[in-house]
Amino acid sequence: MQIFPFIIVVWIVAIGLYGIVTSRHLVHQIICLIVVQSSTYVLLLGVGYLNGGTAPYFFDIPLHTRVVDPVVQALALTDVVVEAAVTALLLSFAIQAHKRFGTLDPQELASLRG
Amino acid sequence: MTPAARRWVFLAGAVGLAAFYLFGLSGLPGFGHYPGPYGFIISRVAVPQTNATGVVSAVNFEYRGFDTVGEEFILFAAAAGMAVVLRQLRGEHEGPPVDEAADRDLPPGSEAVRMVALLFTGPIVLIGWWLASHAQANPSGGFQGGVVIATGFVLLYLSGEFRVFKRLSPADVTDAVEAVGAGGFVGTGLVAVALHLPYLQNFLPRGTVPGAVSSSGTIALISFFVGLEVTAAFIIVAGELLRQTLLVRGGER
Amino acid sequence: MDQLFALAVTVPLAVAAGICAVRPFFDRRRWLLDLAAIVTAASVVVMLAFIMVRVRGGDQVYWFAGFRPSHGVAIGIDFEAGSLSAGLATVGAVLVTAAMTFSWRYFERVATYYHALMLIFLAGMTGFCLTGDIFDLFVWFELMGVAAYALTAYRPEERGPLQGALNFAMSNSIGAYFSLSGIALIYGGSGALNMAQIGAWASRHPSSRLVVVAFLLILAGLLVKAAILPFHFWLADAHAVAPTPVCVLFSGVMVELGLYGIARVYWSMFSGGLGHQQGLSRLLLAVGVATGVVGALFCFRERHLKRLLAFSTISHSGILLAGIGLLTPLGLTGAAVYIIGHALVKGALFLCAGIVLHRLGTVDEVRLHGQGRPLRVTGLVFIVASLGLAGMPPAATFLAEGWFDEAAPGWALAIALACAVVTSGAVLRAGLGVFYGLGDPPFEDPRQAQEAAEETGETETGRHRTPLTMIVPAAMLAGAAIAVGCLGFTGLGTAVQAAAVRFQDQRAYIATVLHGARVSHPVALYPPGPADVSPVAVATGLALAAGSVAFALLTLYRRRLRLPIRRWPRATAIAEGFQSGVINDYVAWLVLGLACLGGLIALIVR
């Protein structure tokens, strides 16, 4: 269990990038970008995990309970917002590109542009 | 490059990079052995210092509140960017919404589906409101609440009531709400500056009961503004895309 | 006064939100909107100038929300301003002010968002320069990125901008996610996000696997932003199509911010932990010089004015990386001075290209040949700025050459100078051809002609004359470059060298941030270097300018002189194969490039 979660992280990055490189459809590429980014959540929460720790909410647990790292969770939250923002913007580019070019194949987009 | 060549270039790089990445990851203390000290200290001091029992919210809105300012403006910039990119261009006009209904990737809107969706909208907005206003205590906060409220609005569309959606969220109002949310957050920090405190320092009295809405100072206030910003931003995002499905270029049909 | 640190970032953000909140109000009061944005940008310049004055004696730290570190552990976010970081932020703010002035009534439609996005971009730049927290750095990096993607696609009626924005956003996002992974990795080891604290931790764990890999991953996003080979492909696509005032910011300061980020990250976090300075320096030098050469070659064969300038930016970025990569105070001094000069002259050049586009409706060097004669002032500014790009005294760029001469190994210097001659020669060729009709137009190239034809006017009205608000900022930027160059005779170089020495002193940085120490560096104690303008710098500058002019004239009169210059269709095909515009290719190269760099760094350090 020492490194296993991090192997999964590498796998997610690799498969996401593979998708972007081989994809012939912009929307699919954007989805693959989401996958690439999702690896960072797993990594962040993975490095902040503490064996036997509980969630960092002291509403009904005593103050000295062993909790997992709250900082990485805050960072992951920021990361989720970034993901949503970038994805939305990219999708709007894709829509507009489709209107202009009539296709969403990156290869065709590049050759149509000249 | 041909697709095959591209794949080889990528595979060569990916194998190397994955090995390199794993090499670095193997240098970590190992899963479940977070070494600290940042998280440990925050977990110890957050409740006494901020009176918020939800430590993640305390980090987001207080210790690392300045990050969140940037984060909100990332969303703000993205919504503004979408409005720019998807603006109505010359030669486009809005088609009537009726004939689009068949186009959606959903079962054709039966009355039952519509009723269920409508029934869900109200409670979802309420849940969102509750989430947005309890940042200091629970796993919640302005961001989650805002997204949930925006999702409620999107549900309105799924129920086929795009006109309701438009009436409830006219563009100028959502724009203004979004700006007020983002500006309110920045402004809360500036109030601290006006009081000769460091930017974003808490300037409201903290109550005595840890976890209560009124007891964690600016955390609840900031969470509220974030909620406004996020709700409006996602409504704008969804609204822009919805409008796109109705936009038709002149002569096309 | 300390509050200026926070205000420099939050005031533009507040104004951006404010103008969006009352958007309908500005519909009939465009001038008020323009004025508000210009005044905000100018006020940021003033604030940053005050900060520069404040930090002359030593770096200063500002803790947000008042969470000061105790026992060497930071729990809040800090801004750390030194002369270099505040100086670069000031350059950025100056360019934003110039660009906002240039775009006075420039865009007819959805103007509010343009102003808001520019102000957000400004805030992102300032935050990126000043922050002392690695995750905060990532946040401002992303904010700058998102605003930049949106600004690139500002004219969605056209085809190019969408393509450019898509490639830009994809490449940069992937780079940014790698950076974030690196941040998570170093956090997993050190449990810290404050750069000084990480630096202290890394120094205690020298050359550990974690440090090496995190270094490269964090660098990934910055290398993409800085358009270093092989991460540079997006730049030409994006810079060529963004609205001209936005290009000024992209080429003038955004690319340089990537380089600044590399320097910041290296010296505040990794210099102690990595060691092996010589090997790393050689690697950075090689990559930088290679980027310089590739950028120069592409620049030379380009005839789309904005793309030409974009490729010259890639070339200069490579040279700058080589300068920073020397990892010595002299190299960093040269790079810092060069960034100032380059930002000003490149800004002026892009604004001139924008005026050409406004007046003549095209940026195709062939079609424009001799057409620019009526634009006398613009032509003059363009030529002056391109001579400045070549490094002709007294433009600020020439100051840098003295430092590079002193610091760089001979082979690298020779290649760098050759690159400078080729790029500025190409820019001069375009200027002399367009504005004075000298020689023959460049070869026809159907693909480039099509690209250039795509770029039609950005403006809708008033094509018959050049408004003052367009030409004045361009002339001011060129003038500022000369003015800064003249400052070089009064000890600017010494001041920058002192700043560079301070920037590279990791121990002093850690003491300042974590322990509130105030470290001052007496300049005289540090390695001897050309304190003021050396004759070598002047001579090199003049030689470079002469070389560029000669090179430009040779290419313009190649037919009449019967020079054996001809087109190489094979080379063209290969070049186009790389610069294909297909994002899949760019990502594949990015991954391969990172893997190679990673392998090399691991070999060097371990």
Add this chain to the structure above:
Amino acid sequence: MTALASAFAPSAGLADALQVTLLLLVAAGATAVVLVRARVRQVLVLSVYGLLLALLFLAFQAPDVTLSELTVGSVLLPAVILLTLAKVRKREE
């Protein structure tokens, strides 16, 4: 080899087993998102992937992130992508 074995052997208890299962599911989910190329189906797979991630984060004791991932990753983004596809498909046909 022993290092490899210990890397995969859950060391203690049910929590670990749950985390390992979810991690494997997430990896499989990511692979599925990338490999499924049918336009609408890939969005559904993405939504499921978001759900799996949210569950994993719950197992990592991060309810805050779970809530965000659930709302953003498995509802909002898929909905937004569906809208895009609807717009795009209309012109493709």
